[in-house]
Amino acid sequence: MVDRTSSQESTTPLRGRLLLLAAAVLWSTSGLLVKCEPMQAIALEHRGPLVACYRVLFAALVIVPFIRWREIRFSLALIGMALSYASMNILYVTALTRTTAAAAIFLQYTSTAWAYLFGVLLLGERGDRGSRVALIFAMCGIAWIIFSEWNGDQLTGNLLALASGLSYSGVVIGLRALRGEQAAWLVFVNSLVAGLVLLPWVLTFDVTITPVQWTVIAGLGIFQMGVPYLLFALGLRYVQASEAALLTLLEAVLNPIWVWLVLSEVAPISTWAGGLLILAGLVVRYTLFAPRRDVV
Numbered sequence: 001m002v003d004r005t006s007s008q009e010s011t012t013p014l015r016g017r018l019l020l021l022a023a024a025v026l027w028s029t030s031g032l033l034v035k036c037e038p039m040q041a042i043a044l045e046h047r048g049p050l051v052a053c054y055r056v057l058f059a060a061l062v063i064v065p066f067i068r069w070r071e072i073r074f075s076l077a078l079i080g081m082a083l084s085y086a087s088m089n090i091l092y093v094t095a096l097t098r099t100t101a102a103a104a105i106f107l108q109y110t111s112t113a114w115a116y117l118f119g120v121l122l123l124g125e126r127g128d129r130g131s132r133v134a135l136i137f138a139m140c141g142i143a144w145i146i147f148s149e150w151n152g153d154q155l156t157g158n159l160l161a162l163a164s165g166l167s168y169s170g171v172v173i174g175l176r177a178l179r180g181e182q183a184a185w186l187v188f189v190n191s192l193v194a195g196l197v198l199l200p201w202v203l204t205f206d207v208t209i210t211p212v213q214w215t216v217i218a219g220l221g222i223f224q225m226g227v228p229y230l231l232f233a234l235g236l237r238y239v240q241a242s243e244a245a246l247l248t249l250l251e252a253v254l255n256p257i258w259v260w261l262v263l264s265e266v267a268p269i270s271t272w273a274g275g276l277l278i279l280a281g282l283v284v285r286y287t288l289f290a291p292r293r294d295v296v
Contacts, residue, residue, distance in 0.1 A: 016238025019231045020247045026228035028254035031101025032262055033220050034093065038212045046205045048094030051217060053198035056089055058221025060191035063230065066184035073181060078189060081174025085190035086197045088167035091160050099157025102256035102271040106145045107161035109252045112138050114169030115245035122173060125240045130289025134246050137281025141274035148270030169245070175233050176241040183233035187226065246285065249278050 033039070034051060042050060095104040116135055119125040146158070171190070178186055209217075236244055253275045259265045 012238045016235040016244075017247060019235030020239060020244055021250060023228035023231040023235065024248040024250040025254065026223060026231070027248070027251040028105075029224050029258060030092075030220070031096060031105065031255045031265075032258040033216055033224060034096045035101060035259060035263055035265065036216060038210065038216055042207060042209075042213065044097055046207050048097045049090060049198055050202050050205060050207060050209075051220065052090045052093040053195050053202045054217045055093075055220040055225055056191040057195035057199075058218045059226030059229070060188050060195060062222045062226040063184050063188045063191065066230070067188055068182060068185075071182060072185050075178070077174060077177050078181075078186070081171060081178065081186070082190050082193040084167050084170030084174060086194035088164050088171055089194045090198060091164035091167060095157045095160035095164060097157070099154040099161065100256070100271075101259040101265060102268075103145065103154060103158055104161045105252045105255040106142050106271070106274060107158055108165045108168055109138070109249055110142055110162060110165035111168040111172065112142075112245040112249060114166055115172040116242040118169060118173045119176065119241035123177060123241060125242060128289070130285045131242050131246060133289060134281035134285035135242075137284065138246065138249055138278045141277030141281070143274075144277065145271055145274035148268065148274075172236075172241050172245055176236045176244070179233075179237045183230055183237075186233050187229045190229070191221075191226065246282060249282065253279060 034047075039047065039051065092104065092108055095107070112135060116131070175186060232244070232248070239247070256265075256271055256275075
């Protein structure tokens with residue numbers, strides 16, 4: 001006789017991991033879209049805030065049909081998460097315009113260490129040994145990239161990306177803490193607040209956005225922000241914050257690959273070396289340290 005309860009418990013974390021991996025793949029297109037030719041035509045001083053503002057408003061718009069409005073709830077945790085999301089959004093997009101896609105995404109993923117720490121301290125999650133080993137690999141890979149690519153020309157972008165990593169960890173912890181709420185509602189609030197914070201400033205820009213540029217921004221909002229964050233929020237119902245932060249490191253590996261393949265922005269050898277260390281950590285986590293029983 002098959003134990004259906006046991007079978008469901010074993011497939012639940014797998015479902016969460018697949019949702020997180022799907023989110024990571026969609027997120028990884030950010031560098032490709034922000035750095036494409038139509039977006040490069042927007043003045044540098046306006047490009048970051050403008051894209052950051054309109055992409056999240058598109059994300060909020062696409063999420064609206066999925067919200068059960070009679071069940072929405074407000075809380076202090078929701079406000080804190082939304083503010084973290086807003087700061088992460090502007091910091092990361094601006095960083096992308098001032099440093100390489102590879103440096104921006106890898107530096108943002110210093111959030112992995114913060115998410116692990118906050119998950120243990122604030123949520124009482126038990127970080128397993130495999131996750132700690134994978135975290136060490138990840139931090140070594142990121143540190144390799146940081147010290148190899150740290151130069152005067154990209155200093156501002158690198159600092160902004162580091163700051164976005166701290167903000168992003170606040171989003172991860174917020175989504176995990178609020179996992180009992182509607183995923184669509186959480187993503188909508190994050191996106192709307194992030195857009196409204198920037199909108200008064202962006203509306204002062206003397207910039208004409210072409211139809212092609214609007215299409216790219218809409219794509220960023222819908223397929224690179226709205227949908228993946230919905231998948232991410234759903235995945236966090238079944239997977240601890242520390243593991244989620246590790247799994248979504250796949251975004252950091254794929255992001256520079258897409259930019260290199262399509263736009264020919266070549267990342268240095270140090271970037272690929274760091275990426276391999278990150279991947280090695282994930283392989284070790286899910287092979288040598290694969291848990292017999294998942295804890296959610």
